[in-house]
Each structure stands twice: as structure tokens, then as C-alpha cells.
Amino acid sequence: MEYTMRMPDVGTVDPTVLVLKWLVEIGQVVRRGDPLLEVETDKSIMTVESPASGVLETIFAPAGGEAASGQEIARFQVDEKAPLGPLPVPARPQPKAAQQAPPATPEPAPSPAQGASFFARNRAARADHAEPQPEAEYTREFLLGLYERMTLIREFEEGVKFLFLEGSMPGTIHQCQGQEATAVGVCAALAADDVITSTFRGHGHALAKGLSVEELLDELYGASTGCCRGKGGSMHVGDMAKGMVPGIAIVGGGIPLAAGMALAIKLRKGRQVVVCFFGDGAVAEGAFHEGVNLAAIWDLPVVFVCENNLYGASTRVDQVMRNPTIADRAQAYGFRGETVDGNDVLAVFEAARNAVRECRAGQGPVLLELLTYRRTGHSRRDACHYQPSDEREAWMARDPIERLGRRLLEDGRVSAADLEAVTARHQARFQAAVETARRQPLPTAADLTTDVLA
Numbered sequence: 001m002e003y004t005m006r007m008p009d010v011g012t013v014d015p016t017v018l019v020l021k022w023l024v025e026i027g028q029v030v031r032r033g034d035p036l037l038e039v040e041t042d043k044s045i046m047t048v049e050s051p052a053s054g055v056l057e058t059i060f061a062p063a064g065g066e067a068a069s070g071q072e073i074a075r076f077q078v079d080e081k082a083p084l085g086p087l088p089v090p091a092r093p094q095p096k097a098a099q100q101a102p103p104a105t106p107e108p109a110p111s112p113a114q115g116a117s118f119f120a121r122n123r124a125a126r127a128d129h130a131e132p133q134p135e136a137e138y139t140r141e142f143l144l145g146l147y148e149r150m151t152l153i154r155e156f157e158e159g160v161k162f163l164f165l166e167g168s169m170p171g172t173i174h175q176c177q178g179q180e181a182t183a184v185g186v187c188a189a190l191a192a193d194d195v196i197t198s199t200f201r202g203h204g205h206a207l208a209k210g211l212s213v214e215e216l217l218d219e220l221y222g223a224s225t226g227c228c229r230g231k232g233g234s235m236h237v238g239d240m241a242k243g244m245v246p247g248i249a250i251v252g253g254g255i256p257l258a259a260g261m262a263l264a265i266k267l268r269k270g271r272q273v274v275v276c277f278f279g280d281g282a283v284a285e286g287a288f289h290e291g292v293n294l295a296a297i298w299d300l301p302v303v304f305v306c307e308n309n310l311y312g313a314s315t316r317v318d319q320v321m322r323n324p325t326i327a328d329r330a331q332a333y334g335f336r337g338e339t340v341d342g343n344d345v346l347a348v349f350e351a352a353r354n355a356v357r358e359c360r361a362g363q364g365p366v367l368l369e370l371l372t373y374r375r376t377g378h379s380r381r382d383a384c385h386y387q388p389s390d391e392r393e394a395w396m397a398r399d400p401i402e403r404l405g406r407r408l409l410e411d412g413r414v415s416a417a418d419l420e421a422v423t424a425r426h427q428a429r430f431q432a433a434v435e436t437a438r439r440q441p442l443p444t445a446a447d448l449t450t451d452v453l454a
Helices: 118-125 141-163 180-187 203-210 214-219 253-265 280-284 286-297 325-335 343-360 389-396 400-411 416-437 445-451
Strands: 002-008 016-022 035-040 047-048 054-059 067-070 070-079 195-197 274-279 300-310 336-339 367-369
Touching: 002 180, 002 195, 002 325, 054 280, 141 180, 141 203, 141 214, 141 343, 141 400, 141 416, 180 203, 180 274, 180 300, 180 367, 180 400, 195 253, 203 214, 253 274, 253 286, 253 300, 274 280, 280 286, 280 300, 280 325, 286 300, 286 325, 300 325, 300 343, 325 336, 325 367, 343 367, 343 400
Parallel strands: 195 274, 274 300, 300 367, 336 367
Antiparallel strands: 002 070, 016 035, 016 067, 035 047, 054 070
């Protein structure tokens, strides 16, 4: 089957780029995500990745020439049964010196912003709380379910990235590749009627809370069949019927809202818990301090989940915080805070389960700081030049999906073929959903006055 690649929309002002060089030759086999060509935009030189797996058959935009956004630049021959090709399960990396395997559950490497003693302090602070269970105590179905959900998010985000870059979707995107364990680990600890608030980076939260690939893609294409009837787009996905408030694009905007919902639950003597996702940049907003203080003084059942990916847009956390340990903020308001390896889905699950139990018992709120790292830029045109290469490499080696996959393989719960089948299945579902979403009806003029409250 042939696949035609179009030039992604990577410029900030000028949609035309200069093709500097192709990194692969005609006839060469490439995988989706492999570096394909280098281009010069109106702002920088950047690498364009391959959107498909297959053989590069034709190049329509040779080096030295210009290419406009949306222009056809290459053609691939791809496998019709798996148009994007299942990714192989990566082998466990070996240290170069001793060639011995790392511990099964290694501690996260401290970042320069945190210092060598950071995780030692955190281990002492959480000594009274349950540590993650050994993998043997979890069922195969539960572990494989976590792997399934994280892979679903990764494949959705990777597919959407290329659709946006080639200009076939409206709006913009803020993606969460690399942060899948935070959404999945937390939502796995919730009941169906518990509620979450999200951010403009909410695709992973939505899929983890139970929204479908189909209703999300319909929403991203602006269709009336989308989860928000085509009125929200990428930055405002959600479904109250499934316990997710549509994403709030104002930084920190969901924090006081979560406290308010938790207050309503407490006044009604309900058993629900509210989980509020936000990024490290939101901690500098007044809404954070107002929201957590309100939750603290009234012992509200809300878990504040900070997905600390070290960067607020392009600003590193240690440049704006004298104490970069965000979990420490909880102590100032008189409740418990905990820092967790956000790339270990089981550590996240255990921490979230403990926090949810405390909230249901009237002992909330709780602040969870989940240390993680996004593999993509802040938004779709961000090339991440501010992330040091050694930092990126260290975090890429701690990919949450690969880590859980290795654990499953090592204790014999699944085979490599099982994991490959998971990836292929989600890729096929995504492609089918794209074809359907492109044909769905758009909202009409009459829809302007629906779902509006005055």
C-alpha cells in the first residue's frame, strides 16, 4: 500500500521551508518516528520524522529546494495490514562498563534542579506510607491493562502529531508522550464516579479516564459527534458523564474548581474523590495557593496531582523556584505531600491509591508530585532546543511504557509478540477512527446556541 507524506507545518510565520538534506535514501526501510530529513524554517533548523513505517519509494522535494506546508514530499510503500508498523519491544539497556542489568525498580536519577539528596529526603518523608507492591502481587490482567492503556495513549498522541503537522487537523495541540504513567497510574486508582480536572495537555487524561479514541478524534476534527460536540477541540476535551471535566486551558484554572467540587461532595456527604491534574508551571499561579489552601482548611477530598516535567513551556523549574521540590508546598498548608517517580506506573498507582483512600476517609487533601518528562515540545512547533541532550537521553531511557514492558517480559507474564500485538492493535484502531472522523458532520449554525448557560 502506498502512503504519501506531506510537508508538516513547522514554521512559525512562513509556511515554506528550505529542504537541507534527506537523512535516508530511496529504497531504504524506515520506521515511524525515524529522522527523515532536515529543514530550515523561518526560525531554526529542525529534523522532520517519518510518519509511517515502510520503504521510502520516491522523494518529491529534493535537497536544496523549498517545500510549502501541506505539499507532497515523499511516498512510501507500507504494509497494508499494519500501515504504521508495530514497534519492536526494546531490549533492556546494559551499562557499558560492567554489562550488568540495572535493578528491577531503580530510583529516579536526580535532576540538576533537585540535587543528589532529593530522593533520599523524599524516601524518609514517605516512610510511613505503603511502597509499591512486588509485581508478583499484581494480576497479569491488571499489569497488562496498564500497559494497554499507556500504549493506547502513546499511539494516539503519535498519530495525532503527524496529522496536525501535515495540516489535516484544525487548531493546535499540546501532547503528553512520555507522561503516560502519570495519567494511567492515577486513574487506575479511581472509581468510575470519581472526577478529574485536566489541562490543555489532556489527551492522556481523557483516554485514561475512559473516553474513547473515536470520540476524541471526532472532537479534534471539530465534528459534532466529538466528546464536546466539536466545540472544545484539543485543548478542552472531556466528558462529564465519564467523570472528566473538559480541559481548562488557563494555567492553574482547574485547581480552585477541583476544590469547589470537592466541597460540594463533602457537603452532600458523598464518597467521591476529585483529582486535579496540573503542571509545574501552575504552582506559580495564585490559583494554586488559593485552591490548595481552601482544600486544606476544610479537609476536602481532593488529590492535587502535579505532573512535573521540569519545564513550564520552555522555562526550567529550577529557574523559577528556590526549592524545586513541589511536594514541599503541601507542608505550608498543613497537609501531606509526596514526590513519586512519575515514569513508574506502579509507583504512581500505589501513591494515588493511598491518597484516594485518605481522601475517602476524610483525611485529605493530598499533593502528589509526579516527576516525568515530555518527549515532545510544549506545543506542536516547539523543537525542544532548550532541553539538554544528555538530560533527554537520560529520561528517554526511563520511558514508562518500555519499563513496564520489560517487567512483564522478565517475569514471564507476556511474550514479546503479546506486546507487539498491543501496539499494532491500537495503531489499527487509530487509523480506522481517523477515516471515520474525517467523514463526521460538523456543527451547524444552530449549534451556536446549544449547551450555553447564562
